[in-house]
Amino acid sequence: MWTEVLRLDLLLRRRSMIGFALGMAVYAFAVVALYPAFKNDSGLDAFTANSETVAALFGVSGSLTSPSGWLNANMYSNFLPLIVLLLTVGYGAACLAGQDEDGTLGPVAALPISRRRIATQKFAAMALLAVPVAVLTGLCVLAGRGFELDVGVGPLIGTTVGILLLGIAFGALAMAVGAATGSRGAALGITTAVAAAAYLVNSLAPVVDWLKPWRFLSPFFYAIGDGQLDAGLPPAWAAVLVGMAAVFLGGALVAFERLDVH
Template sequence: MKRTVFTQTLKEQRRGLIGWSAGLAVVPMLYLPSYESLKEQGSLDIEQNSMYDAMGLSDFASATGFLNSTVYSLMGLLLMLIFAVTIATRSAAQEENGTLDLLLAQPISRTGLLLQRFAALAVQVTIATAVLTVSVIAGVDAGKLDVETGNIVAASAGLGLLALLAGAVALLVGAATGKRSLALGVAALLTVAGYLANNLGGDWLRKLSPFYYANGDSPLVNGWNGVHLAVLAVAAAVALTLALVSFDRRDLAV
């Protein structure tokens, strides 16, 4: 049964995974191949303003700045976070529609079920991150951006762990309340707060935001930062642990 929950989750969500992966594959190819021509035309000489600061966008004319602004701080980031949060709230949705009791009637513990849900989430986030990474590398090559492949992988790793953390937080709220809408709302609120804190806050406030640890050290320029990635991984593990405790102790609406 333990294996079945994990594999069944992946089977049930495979169409969604394919759709989201396709979207993530398209995003870099919409922007990156046009970089060289846009730069030659002077179209990337954009004056910085407060709106761009709030969105974490800057230095459009440089290869790393353009890649970061279009993918890792904008569309790629947005799609990855929405994807992770959406699939992470599945358990709460099953509790609301009354199908969760069918799973719990089988010889599997609550914590075992939630662990396998998280494992399925982690696998799907990994696949989506890999698809995005491959597409970025292809787009960088097509647009002739001078960005090292290793740094692209490092930036994608940070984004993937950030998405996994967002999913773990959504899983935690869903496990604690059994309300999918509340899980989505809280995860969205915390995500926006973290995003703005990283882009507009002072140094101390930025370091409280998970976005800082995903992209604050400019991995597209500086490469891997193992400490920052470890912070994201530990935060996700803490959220998962709290989710397991909450789910195991709460009276379920089944």
Template sequence: MLSELTRIDLRLRRRSMIGYTVGMAVYAFVIVALYPTFKSDSGLDKFSEGNSTVAALFGASGSLTTSSGWLNANLYANFVPLVVLLLAIGYGASSVAGQNEDGTLGTVIALPISRRRVVAQKIVALCLTTVPVAAITAVFVAVGRAFDLSVDTAHLVGITLGVLLLGVDFGALAMLIGAATASRGTALGVSSSVAAASYLISSLAPAVHWIEPARYGSLFFYAVGDGQLVNGLKVPAFVVLVSVTVVLVAATVVVFERLDVR
């Protein structure tokens, strides 16, 4: 059963969650429904082969006419993580720094619960914030079997989990920065910049040789950039994503304990 604090935070974000989820449902259906039209278009593969760096910048790698290539280029390498990150980073920045700036965090702190529990309940809300978009996308991709898309169910579950953990990681980073600086803008700016750098490293690594070694420092690589639709979410990648979450949450607890709440 959700705590009252978690329910309140989710209620405050419900409009953006519903809006992004509905929008993603429409977009995912269009992408799935268009696949039969493009699966035999050799021009797509020629484009990606002749413009490998540009294609990689948008997350397109390998054959775009295969099911995995099509879904990666149009959903999982870019758009789905972007929307999940918008929700997660937005909540992470607002949950502590934003509420401190508008004066509502003081009311939360006045409740008869420890600050550690406050962080824990906000992390639960953060996790739930990322679920609807990732889940609805997975549902429409699964329905894609009716449109000639062939995706292993276990691999689809794996990449969905990777997207969720990616969102939680960057959302937790925004929460930590917000607790450390008491500035929602700083939390948004820094965490978004780190996420953008992580995306660029992961997407360009296959096409730019000198960037390739840096991919192991990119959370995007562990979540969606290592052929998860073909090979599934590997255990080491899962461990990295979860470990980052644990470290960031632990750091947030320490910093939040010392935050001077308005």
């Protein structure tokens, strides 16, 4: 029973996984295909220069007409992380606390495998759920070379990995909160609040001086907030995100061992 829980959860979530992946791929291709119509629009750069705070709220900084600026503004700094978080946080809140509330976690916990292995397999399922969305999006962006949207393959891969690690970290946090409280609502609420605050800190730090030192507390900074689409994902930043996910997974394992499963 090394992968039964993993395979079962992926089977139950396959429709949402495929739907989100295909939907994001269509959106990404549209963003890529529209780039030639806007790449020489000086008004976009003027908007960024004249409305820095408003632009920052959407994770936009620098030139909107450069390939990386266009992709960040329309996808990588906002929409793609949101979709990945919808998948991972939604599953993280449901896989332990949600199933416990529904009464479906009891039969799983009664299987002749340890709770630690159950939680680890659910963590793996959560990570795999986000892979098709991020990978298909990246492939569509690579197709942008035919639409004058030239982005380096290395930085694109690094940014994709960063967003995946971001989703995994917050998904693990949702698992930990859910296992600790036994409440899917609490897991969703607390994790969403933390993610929203972290996003705002990372987005506004470039234009709000007193927030700049705090950006290092935001997982978004390590995933997308340090020019990753231009320079790639530094190994140290990837290690920070992996460390966050590991800490939250450890908390989930400990809390699940103590959870009174119905």
